[in-house]
Amino acid sequence: MTPLKGIKVLDLSRVLAGPWCTQLLADLGAEVIKIERPGAGDDTRHWGPPWHGEGERRVAAYFLSCNRGKKSAAIDFAQPEGAALVRQLAAKADVVVENFRVGGLAKFGLDAASLRSTNPQLIYASITGFGQDGPYADRAGYDFIIQGMGGMMSITGLPDGEPGGGPLRAGVAVADLFTGMYTCVAILAALYGREKTGDGAHLDLALFDTQLAMLANQAENALISGKNPPRQGNTHPNIVPYQPFDAADQPIIIAVGNDRQFARLADICGHAEWANDARFATNEARVANRSAIVGLVSGAIVKKPAAAWLEQLEQAGIPAGPINSITQALADVQSRHRQMVRTVAGVPLVGSPVRVDGERADSGLPPPALGEHTEEVLTALGMGANDVDGLRTAGIIA
Numbered sequence: 001m002t003p004l005k006g007i008k009v010l011d012l013s014r015v016l017a018g019p020w021c022t023q024l025l026a027d028l029g030a031e032v033i034k035i036e037r038p039g040a041g042d043d044t045r046h047w048g049p050p051w052h053g054e055g056e057r058r059v060a061a062y063f064l065s066c067n068r069g070k071k072s073a074a075i076d077f078a079q080p081e082g083a084a085l086v087r088q089l090a091a092k093a094d095v096v097v098e099n100f101r102v103g104g105l106a107k108f109g110l111d112a113a114s115l116r117s118t119n120p121q122l123i124y125a126s127i128t129g130f131g132q133d134g135p136y137a138d139r140a141g142y143d144f145i146i147q148g149m150g151g152m153m154s155i156t157g158l159p160d161g162e163p164g165g166g167p168l169r170a171g172v173a174v175a176d177l178f179t180g181m182y183t184c185v186a187i188l189a190a191l192y193g194r195e196k197t198g199d200g201a202h203l204d205l206a207l208f209d210t211q212l213a214m215l216a217n218q219a220e221n222a223l224i225s226g227k228n229p230p231r232q233g234n235t236h237p238n239i240v241p242y243q244p245f246d247a248a249d250q251p252i253i254i255a256v257g258n259d260r261q262f263a264r265l266a267d268i269c270g271h272a273e274w275a276n277d278a279r280f281a282t283n284e285a286r287v288a289n290r291s292a293i294v295g296l297v298s299g300a301i302v303k304k305p306a307a308a309w310l311e312q313l314e315q316a317g318i319p320a321g322p323i324n325s326i327t328q329a330l331a332d333v334q335s336r337h338r339q340m341v342r343t344v345a346g347v348p349l350v351g352s353p354v355r356v357d358g359e360r361a362d363s364g365l366p367p368p369a370l371g372e373h374t375e376e377v378l379t380a381l382g383m384g385a386n387d388v389d390g391l392r393t394a395g396i397i398a
Contacts, residue, residue: 094122
């Protein structure tokens, strides 16, 4: 399933947001050439433990998570000869993705204006912390900082005053990941637009903008009410009951999405009368009387083990599930059926979630070793073996 076959992507990004975007483009069939620093490569190659492999091929699991499907060319573009090589590659590319500070690539002639002047069809995607303009444009952007500045941490975690209460970051770098996804969407839209106009584009994606956008209903709650949504742990600001409950042996999540589901929940709890109680009959009433209905449901759920409740809830059509560890989730029967865990060239990976007509968009190439494809990439530019050897001897490539 390779709809982007024939599309060439030059990946000048590192760490997570950019690589997440280009990994998805590779999964969709694009040829992605990742430019890395000779001798060091992407910082995340060294963000271990845990590690995979040994010796020169040892690499951090972090790097493996976001770089499958790519070719690695180790080119030092801080040197004029290296920058010239990257410009040659960009001249033949459809897409460039970079996440340097604003203006950081201009001194190498690798900025959007320079590259698009010789390749007007180029789609150039810039990912930064705060965008190409504004009072914070020159600041570096890290996901943790963005989660704090962008409001995410203010709604994540237990309320103040409770044990363990206080702002909390999400367990994965959500601002980075969402920015990578938004960048991929923007690139696909620009490719489609280029088919109509013949023109490329300069795309400006910012982690801060993305974090604000992905606040979704919580941001709208604040805009409409004029109040800051509180941290409320594992409960939902707009739906009740929608949270974990302690069964007799372990917690389970029950997510009641409408009044019909609540009526069925009341029935299997042995209290059908709850659905006719004016305090609980509608979701609005349940939100207003959250403590009362949560207390009643909690008192019922704790009487039986999780497995018994999950079976009854499934039969009643009420969304519910266990709280799995990551290893449990990866080993779940549904994960196995969907073949979400793959091994590519000896590297265990979580696969792409994208399927089209029953076929998954998932690259068959493993994450590359540093500089694994340098010679292949330069040969495609028309260079001979002697030229490549000379560049390697000069320390421009590896």
